Structure formats: C-alpha cells, structure tokens
Amino acid sequence: xxxxxxxxxxxxxxxxxxxxxxxxxxxxxxxxxxxxxxxxxxxxxxxxxxxxxxxxxxxxxxxxxxxxxxxxxxxxxxxxxxxxxxxxxxxxxxxxxxxxxxxxxxxxxxxxxxxxxxxxxxxxxxxxxxxxxxxxxxxxxxxxxxxxxxxxxxxxxxxxxxxxxxxxxxxxxxxxxxxxxxxxxxxxxxxxxxxxxxxxxxxxxxxxxxxxxxxxxxxxxxxxxxxxxxxxxxxxxxxxxxxxxxxxxxxxxxxxxxxxxxxxxxxxxxxxxxxxxxxxxxxxxxxxxxxxxxxxxxxxxxxxxxxxxxxxxxxxxxxxxxxxxxxxxxxxxxxxxxxxxxxxxxxxxxxxxxxxxxxxxxxxxxxxxxxxxxxxxxxxxxxxxxxxxxxxxxxxxxxxxxxxxxxxxxxxxxxxxxxxxxxxxxxxxxxxxxxxxxxxxxxxxxxxxxxxxxxxxxxxxxxxxxxxxxxxxxxxxxxxxxx
Amino acid sequence: xxxxxxxxxxxxxxxxxxxxxxxxxxxxxxxxxxxxxxxxxxxxxxxxxxxxxxxxxxxxxxxxxxxxxxxxxxxxxxxxxxxxxxxxxxxxxxxxxxxxxxxxxxxxxxxxxxxxxxxxxxxxxxxxxxxxxxxxxxxxxxxxxxxxxxxxxxxxxxxxxxxxxxxxxxxxxxxxxxxxxxxxxxxxxxxxxxxxxxxxxxxxxxxxxxxxxxxxxxxx
Numbered sequence: 001x002x003x004x005x006x007x008x009x010x011x012x013x014x015x016x017x018x019x020x021x022x023x024x025x026x027x028x029x030x031x032x033x034x035x036x037x038x039x040x041x042x043x044x045x046x047x048x049x050x051x052x053x054x055x056x057x058x059x060x061x062x063x064x065x066x067x068x069x070x071x072x073x074x075x076x077x078x079x080x081x082x083x084x085x086x087x088x089x090x091x092x093x094x095x096x097x098x099x100x101x102x103x104x105x106x107x108x109x110x111x112x113x114x115x116x117x118x119x120x121x122x123x124x125x126x127x128x129x130x131x132x133x134x135x136x137x138x139x140x141x142x143x144x145x146x147x148x149x150x151x152x153x154x155x156x157x158x159x160x161x162x163x164x165x166x167x168x169x170x171x172x173x174x175x176x177x178x179x180x181x182x183x184x185x186x187x188x189x190x191x192x193x194x195x196x197x198x199x200x201x202x203x204x205x206x207x208x209x210x211x212x213x214x215x216x217x218x219x220x221x222x223x224x225x226x227x228x229x230x231x232x233x234x235x236x237x238x239x240x241x242x243x244x245x246x247x248x249x250x251x252x253x254x255x256x257x258x259x260x261x262x263x264x265x266x267x268x269x270x271x272x273x274x275x276x277x278x279x280x281x282x283x284x285x286x287x288x289x290x291x292x293x294x295x296x297x298x299x300x301x302x303x304x305x306x307x308x309x310x311x312x313x314x315x316x317x318x319x320x321x322x323x324x325x326x327x328x329x330x331x332x333x334x335x336x337x338x339x340x341x342x343x344x345x346x347x348x349x350x351x352x353x354x355x356x357x358x359x360x361x362x363x364x365x366x367x368x369x370x371x372x373x374x375x376x377x378x379x380x381x382x383x384x385x386x387x388x389x390x391x392x393x394x395x396x397x398x399x400x401x402x403x404x405x406x407x408x409x410x411x412x413x414x415x416x417x418x419x420x421x422x423x424x425x426x427x428x429x430x431x432x433x434x435x436x437x438x439x440x441x442x443x444x445x446x447x448x449x450x451x452x453x454x455x456x457x458x459x460x461x462x463x464x465x466x467x468x469x470x471x472x473x474x475x476x477x478x479x480x481x482x483x
Numbered sequence: 484x485x486x487x488x489x490x491x492x493x494x495x496x497x498x499x500x501x502x503x504x505x506x507x508x509x510x511x512x513x514x515x516x517x518x519x520x521x522x523x524x525x526x527x528x529x530x531x532x533x534x535x536x537x538x539x540x541x542x543x544x545x546x547x548x549x550x551x552x553x554x555x556x557x558x559x560x561x562x563x564x565x566x567x568x569x570x571x572x573x574x575x576x577x578x579x580x581x582x583x584x585x586x587x588x589x590x591x592x593x594x595x596x597x598x599x600x601x602x603x604x605x606x607x608x609x610x611x612x613x614x615x616x617x618x619x620x621x622x623x624x625x626x627x628x629x630x631x632x633x634x635x636x637x638x639x640x641x642x643x644x645x646x647x648x649x650x651x652x653x654x655x656x657x658x659x660x661x662x663x664x665x666x667x668x669x670x671x672x673x674x675x676x677x678x679x680x681x682x683x684x685x686x687x688x689x690x691x692x693x694x695x696x697x698x699x700x701x702x703x
C-alpha cells in the first residue's frame with residue numbers, strides 16, 4: 001500500500017463534475033468528444049488507483065470497502081469505453097442531423113454529471129447521500145433519453161421520469177423509516193444515517209419498522225433495477241434514447257440501484273428478528289426472469305429486445321443474491337460484472353448497426369456477418385455470451401447460480417433453468433435472422449470504433465476461460481461480506 | 484392529556500391529509516393548482532412548527548423553501564403554463580370521482596393501520612406524523628394514476644414529495660442532508676418538468692398524455 005499522495009475518492013468525484021462544467025462551456029463537438037474520453041479515462045485511472053493507494057477509513061459520508069471498489073472500477077471502466085463509442089456514434093448523429101451542436105454540449109455535460117452521480121452513489125456511506133446520488137443519476141438520464149425530441153423519445157422520457165421518480169420517492173420513505181428504526185439506538189443526528197454505524201448496531205433496531213422500511217426500499221430501488229412489475233420504463237428508455245445512454249443504462253445504472261439494494265439487504269440481515277430479505281428477492285427475481293424471457297419472443301425492435309434481456313439478467317442477479325450464501329453471492333457478483341461488460345458491448349454493436357441500416361426494426365436487418373463482418377461477428381459473440389453459452393463469462397456465472405440452487409432448492413432451480421432456456425431460444429431465434437442469411441438494407445461501410453466492443457468481449461471471453469486467482473479470492477471475500 | 488405541541492402538529496399533519504383528499508375531486512386544473520398551493524402552505528406551517536418544538540433552526544430553512552418554491556413559485560409558473568397552453572378547462576381523469584375517493588379513504592386507513600402498528604415503540608408524535616405522511620404519499624400516487632393530464636400528474640408527484648418532507652421533519656433530528664436534497668430534487672424536477680411540458684407542447688399542441696399513448700410500445 002502506497003501512502004496516499006493524492007486522494008482517489010476525491011478524484012473520482014471531482015474529475016467528472018469539473019469536466020462537466022468545462023464541457024458545458026466549450027463549443028465544437030470534436031474537441032468536446034475527445035475531452036469527454038480524456039475525462040473518463042482520468043476517472044478510470046483514479047478508480048484503479050484505489051487498489052494501490054491506502055484506503056480512507058469510513059467517515060460519515062465516504063466509505064471504500066471491498067464491495068464497492070469492484071463497482072467503482074467497473075463503472076468507470078465502462079464509462080470510459082462508452083465515451084469512446086459515444087464519440088464515433090455522436091459524430092454520425094451530427095452528420096445525419098438528428099442532433100445539433102447545442103444539444104451535443106448538453107449531452108456531454110450530462111454524461112459527466114451522470115458518471116458523477118453514479119460514482120457518488122457507490123462511495124457514499126450515508127444512506128441519505130446515496131439517495132441523493134441515485135436521484136441525480138436518474139434525472140440526468142431522463143434528460144438524455146428525451147434528447148431526440150421525437151414522439152417516442154418524449155413518451156419514453158416522461159414514463160421514465162414518472163416511474164423513476166415514484167420509485168425514488170418510495171426509496172426515500174424507506175430511508176426515513178430506517179432512520180426512525182435506528183433513532184432509539186443511535187440517538188439523533190448524523191450517526192443514524194451512516195451505513196457502517198447502522199450495520200454495527202442493527203441487531204438492536206426495531207424489527208417491525210425495519211421490515212416495512214425494507215419493503216419500501218425494495219420497491220423503490222427495485223423500480224430502478226427494472227424488476228418485473230415495475231419495469232415498464234426500462235424498454236422504452238433504452239429503445240428511444242441515444243445508444244451510448246442505453247449502454248450505460250443497462251450496464252451501469254441498473255447496477256447502481258442494485259448496489260443500493262444490496263447495502264440495505266446487509267443492513268436488514270444484520271437484525272435477527274426482522275424478515276429475511278431472501279425469499280422476497282428470490283420470488284421477484286424469478287418472476288422478472290421468466291416474464292422477460294417470454295417478452296423476448298415478441299420484440300420487433302432490436303434495442304427493445306436487449307432491454308428486455310437486461311430485465312432478464314437483473315432477475316437472475318437478484319435471484320442469486322436472494323438465495324444468499326457464499327457460492328450464490330459469488331455467482332451474483334460475477335454475473336453483474338459479466339452482464340455489464342457484455343450488454344454494453346452488444347449496445348455498441350447495435351448502435352452502429354442501427355445507424356448503418358437506418359432502422360431499429362429487426363425484420364429490416366439481415367445478413368450482417370456478410371455485409372459488415374466485424375460488427376456482425378461482434379454481435380454474434382455478444383449474443384452468444386448473453387444467452388449463456390460456454391466458454392464465455394456469463395456461462396460461468398449462470399452455471400454457478402444454477403448449480404448452487406440445485407444443491408439447496410431443486411424446485412426453484414427447475415423454474416430458473418426453464419426461464420434461462422426460454423430466453424436462450426428467443427435470443428438465438430433473433431440472432432440467426434439478424435446475423436445470417438441474405439443481406440438486407442444498406443450495405444454502406446461502417447464508420448465505427450470497434451475497440452470498446454472487442455475489448456469488452458475479450459474480457460468476457462477471458463473470464464469464461466480463466467479467472468485469475470486473486471480476483472476469485474477478492475470476490476469470495478465480498479460474497480462473504482454479503483452474507 | 485396531550486400537550487399543545489402535540490395538538491398543533493397533529494392538526495397540521497392531519498390537515499395535509501385532508502387537503503390531499505381534496506385534490507382527488509378537483510375537476511379543473513386551476514382549482515387543482517390552488518389546492519396544491521394550500522397543501523404547500525400547510526406543509527410549510529407544519530415544518531415551521533416542528534422546527535419550533537424540536538428546537539431545530541435548520542428546519543426553518545425547509546419551511547421557507549416549501550413556502551416560496553412550492554406554495555408560490557411553482558403554482559404561479561404552472562398557472563402561466565396552463566394559460567399559455569389554453570388547457571384550463573378540465574381534467575381528463577381516468578377514473579371517476581366516486582371510486583377515487585373510496586380508494587383514497589382506503590389508502591388512508593391502510594397507512595394508519597400499517598404505520599401505527601409497526602411504530603409501537605416510537606414517541607406518539609413521530610408515529611402519527613409518519614402515518615399521516617404515508618397517507619399523503621399514497622394519495623399523491625393516487626392523484627398521479629387517476630389523471631391523464633401531464634400537469635396534474637406533476638401536481639400529484641409534488642404533493643407526494645410534500646408527504647416525504649413531512650416524514651423527514653417528523654423524524655426528530657434527521658440530518659439536514661435530506662431536507663436540502665428533497666428541496667433540491669423538487670427544484671431539479673421542476674426544471675425537468677418545465678422543459679418537458681414545453682417540448683410536449685411543441686410536438687403535440689397539447690399536454691394530454693393520451694396523445695403520447697398513440698406511440699406506446701413497439702414501432703410497427
């Protein structure tokens with residue numbers, strides 16, 4: 001451990017917010033797009049340095065522990081690769097006139113504010129601050145989703161705003177209830193909002209109040225995770241916004257909400273008298289998985305298809321954490337990381353494809369591997385990965401979820417496998433029609449940045465074949481932390 | 484018997500629930516906005532009273548924010564938007580007034596039963612505040628689901644946030660972070676809403692959300 005010459009936590013927060021101010025002021029898209037990449041890279045490097053620099057001890061606002069380091073690094077990494085993709089994607093949008101340069105300035109500033117919000121949610125040790133951060137990230141993405149100002153984009157943004165705000169309001173009510181439950185033990189003031197202190201003394205809290213609080217938090221943050229009965233905003237928001245935003249929504253924002261939920265799960269589980277959060281999470285996760293798997297069959301819009309696939313995978317992850325125990329938690333963590341990497345890679349491919357073809361309709365896209373081999377095969381690998389085939393990373397994590405479930409609850413495992421197979425069938429069906437066969441639509445050459453997509457896919461493939469021992473040890477430790 | 488402090492805060496919180504119920508049967512946009520302004524006014528009184536009895540000066544800030552932003556600026560701004568758009572005549576509600584009122588009463592009963600049961604140990608003032616706050620939150624949700632007009636959905640959402648402020652101030656000694664954040668979020672939310680209303684207007688010449696429904700779901 002190197003004694004801290006600079007403070008990586010401050011850097012992770014300050015770089016995005018300062019660059020947001022800068023990007024809002026600077027004209028010219030080429031410069032701002034590059035600056036966006038540079039800022040994201042700097043944030044990523046600062047996040048990486050968390051591994052080597054001495055950690056700050058948990059304060060009343062900031063906490064860095066083994067759990068959130070994983071998420072911060074993943075978040076900033078995908079944020080960085082998406083900014084590269086975004087630069088080439090947005091250039092094309094400017095050419096076709098879907099966006100003007102004034103909107104681009106706004107877009108880049110919002111992108112950095114969103115990254116700030118997500119990083120703040122990860123590092124915050126204060127449940128109130130965490131709520132503020134999630135709310136900030138939500139509001140920025142609402143504005144981004146509506147940026148095209150078409151009918152569909154406005155509808156999507158409005159729906160997202162209404163459902164997202166209601167969810168976040170319920171989460172705030174849950175947060176207040178947690179404070180109320182803690183007050184008799186912790187006393188008044190700041191201590192009652194500090195997560196590490198709350199967990200230490202959660203055993204003495206009023207269990208009934210804690211139960212009600214968890215239900216509100218689960219509903220509230222669950223809306224943002226996109227769990228089944230509350231998912232309605234997700235497909236629209238993913239399909240209508242700019243594709244880089246779909247990539248970060250699917251890959252990152254869902255993780256942020258889930259991370260908040262995990263923190264509260266640990267808190268509630270620390271009280272022996274309260275309800276076990278597990279069964280609730282298992283049920284909702286399973287419902288999301290099976291529901292989304294059925295919905296996959298009827299999609300005609302390619303971005304909507306992968307939005308439903310995100311609901312499916314969030315279902316699997318919530319199911320895994322609901323099962324609990326070292327193995328299932330390990331699988332859930334691995335699945336979160338793998339899903340983020342794969343899903344954003346898929347959206348990179350889909351973004352370029354829909355730009356070339358000028359449509360998002362699946363029936364108008366054919367034979368991609370013939371006309372655009374790099375994009376087509378990239379998409380094939382991505383979909384094979386997301387469908388859970390070996391030897392890619394998601395196969396590993398899904399296999400672990402299924403096998404740990406079989407060991408403990410064979411009946412649930414049957415339902416889980418049913419959902420997985422259903423989704424697998426739908427994805428292969430769509431993939432074969434899009435990637436193979438007689439080419440259809442425009443065959444113009446792609447002006448695309450392939451590096452982010454292939455970097456992600458290489459990581460997913462690498463993780464599927466060989467997981468380095470230190471990484472496994474780290475994840476096992478975190479899995480234990482999750483209980 | 485109860486002290487004066489208890490009685491006054493009980494009255495104010497109960498008044499908020501009553502005004503929330505009043506929102507349910509307003510069938511004109513202007514009157515809905517007026518009721519909302521009253522809601523915000525009572526909220527700021529309630530918060531100021533809490534600041535006084537808890538001896539927590541920072542809550543006065545919250546009260547002033549509620550008074551200035553929610554009781555004056557936002558209703559006035561929404562009034563002007565409605566006037567400009569020429570949509571002041573009526574509200575298209577998706578559900579009739581009778582069933583809505585019944586549902587509203589049911590929600591109040593539900594939140595009282597739930598909150599009073601689980602907060603047995605807390606002091607009576609805090610637990611009643613919490614029960615009333617949950618009622619206001621749920622009634623705000625009900626306003627949102629029973630209206631099809633974007634402006635009235637926004638009003639429903641803001642009355643929901645008023646309920647959250649009531650809960651946060653009722654929780655004694657809760658740090659300032661939350662109050663600021665609530666006020667802040669409302670401010671941002673309002674900017675968002677403003678932008679959206681104008682965009683919707685620009686595109687559809689109407690702020691009826693059902694115009695948006697034509698584009699629901701899949702592209703065909």
